[in-house]
Amino acid sequence: MDDSGLQLIRAIGKGDHVAFEHLVKRYQNPLLNFVYRYVGNRQTAEDLTQEVFLQVYRSAARFEPKARVSTWIFKIAYNLCMNEMKRRKRLAAHERNMQMAEEQPAQFLSPDSIERFELKQFMIKTLVQLPEKQRAALLLRVTKGLSYQEISDILGVSRPSVESLLFRARKQLRQLLARYEME
Amino acid sequence: MRCQEVESKISAFMDDELDSGVRQTIEIHLDSCGGCLEQLEGLRKLDGLLQKLPRVHVAPEFAEKLALEVRTEAAAIEKSPFGRLGFLNGLLTLAHDFFDLLERPKSPSTNTLDEFNDFPPLSMGYIYCRLLKQCGGE
Numbered sequence: 001m002d003d004s005g006l007q008l009i010r011a012i013g014k015g016d017h018v019a020f021e022h023l024v025k026r027y028q029n030p031l032l033n034f035v036y037r038y039v040g041n042r043q044t045a046e047d048l049t050q051e052v053f054l055q056v057y058r059s060a061a062r063f064e065p066k067a068r069v070s071t072w073i074f075k076i077a078y079n080l081c082m083n084e085m086k087r088r089k090r091l092a093a094h095e096r097n098m099q100m101a102e103e104q105p106a107q108f109l110s111p112d113s114i115e116r117f118e119l120k121q122f123m124i125k126t127l128v129q130l131p132e133k134q135r136a137a138l139l140l141r142v143t144k145g146l147s148y149q150e151i152s153d154i155l156g157v158s159r160p161s162v163e164s165l166l167f168r169a170r171k172q173l174r175q176l177l178a179r180y181e182m183e
Numbered sequence: 184m185r186c187q188e189v190e191s192k193i194s195a196f197m198d199d200e201l202d203s204g205v206r207q208t209i210e211i212h213l214d215s216c217g218g219c220l221e222q223l224e225g226l227r228k229l230d231g232l233l234q235k236l237p238r239v240h241v242a243p244e245f246a247e248k249l250a251l252e253v254r255t256e257a258a259a260i261e262k263s264p265f266g267r268l269g270f271l272n273g274l275l276t277l278a279h280d281f282f283d284l285l286e287r288p289k290s291p292s293t294n295t296l297d298e299f300n301d302f303p304p305l306s307m308g309y310i311y312c313r314l315l316k317q318c319g320g321e
Contacts, residue, residue, distance in 0.1 A: 015257060017250050024246040029238070036239050046241065050249060057253045120236055127233075141198060142233045148200045167194040170226050177229060 005069030013061035024053050027070070030144065031077055037139050038081045040128035048084060052077045067153050074144070075154045078136055085132060119180075126176050134169035137162055184208050189219045197226055 005026075011019035031052055036045035055076050063072065127135055133155055140146045140154060148162045155162065189212050195201050196209050213220050 017254050017257070020253055021246050021250040024249050028241045028245055032241050033238050037236070042239060045239070049241065050245075053249050054253070054256075057256075119232070123232055123236060138233070142230050143236075148195075148198070163195045163200065166198070167191060170194050170229060174225055174229055177232075 006065055009056075009060050009063050009069055012057060013063065020053075020057055023056070027073055028053075031073065034074065034139055034144060035077055035081055037124070037127055037143065038078075038135060039084055040124060044084060048077070048080050051080055055080070068150070071146075071150050071153050074140065074146075078154050081136070082132060122180050123173075123177075126173060126180075130169055130172060133157070134165050134172070137165040138169040138173075141166055184212050186212075186216060186219055189213075189216070190222060193219065193223055194226060197223060197230070 005023070008019045008023045008026075012023060028049065032045055032049045035048045035052075036042060039045055039048065052073065056073055063069075067075075127138075130138070136155060137151050140151045141148075146154070148159050148166075151162045152159045155165075157165070189209055192201060192205060192209060196206060199206075201209070213223065
């Protein structure tokens, strides 16, 4: 059990704003990166990350330590991401909203760097195209290192389903990557 | 174990999420199957690429801004008549009014109690209305 996280949540539940700030500092970058990879847009990711923390603050008093604090926080993030994706689908703006070339302009990089840069851009773009649960499972596993049980708690699916989601996500990404390398 | 079965388990194998028995069976298979070993290497490469994707960072003042926002939110709740203290005060007012009503002598000169002879239902309504009015007036 994540004891220090639990202590922070307890303190936040009692209205301790300093504890809230500590919690934000602890999880802000891992959360932002998870959300960013999930939604593929930096500004949306920042807004959603902020919303995650506000929800944590508002529901801290009701937190029951059945799962780790980090699992609970990522579950809130996942639910908000799903809502965001649903909203985007409704607006049919998913493709337009993807902000792919926000890091470095390719013309300032060496040919080798361009290749790596393009590969990373391809990976980000391809990730966003994976089915939502597959994408979430893959990000939680590969970039956060969560166990299958923790992922199952966050996504609300069984452990064998997590295994299957990860298998299919990796298989699909590998196929797309192989196609990209052949081009 | 056949290649097809190994393929379906290789992702979990890489994540070290298999029972020791299944894991051992796959290890034996990988010792003699180049195709499956290549698959495993491919998956490892893929995970490596995902881990190397550029990371983003929040603005330095992110936590402070957010803490300020929740402080403002908490302050607004405190001020609200239905906020923690406001709600408590409301309950206290309700109790006070209730006992006040019971204790107050019923004089024809007052226009508060005569109409509530059928106490308690209407008088409770009266108190409730007064309370709401008080809350609304703030």
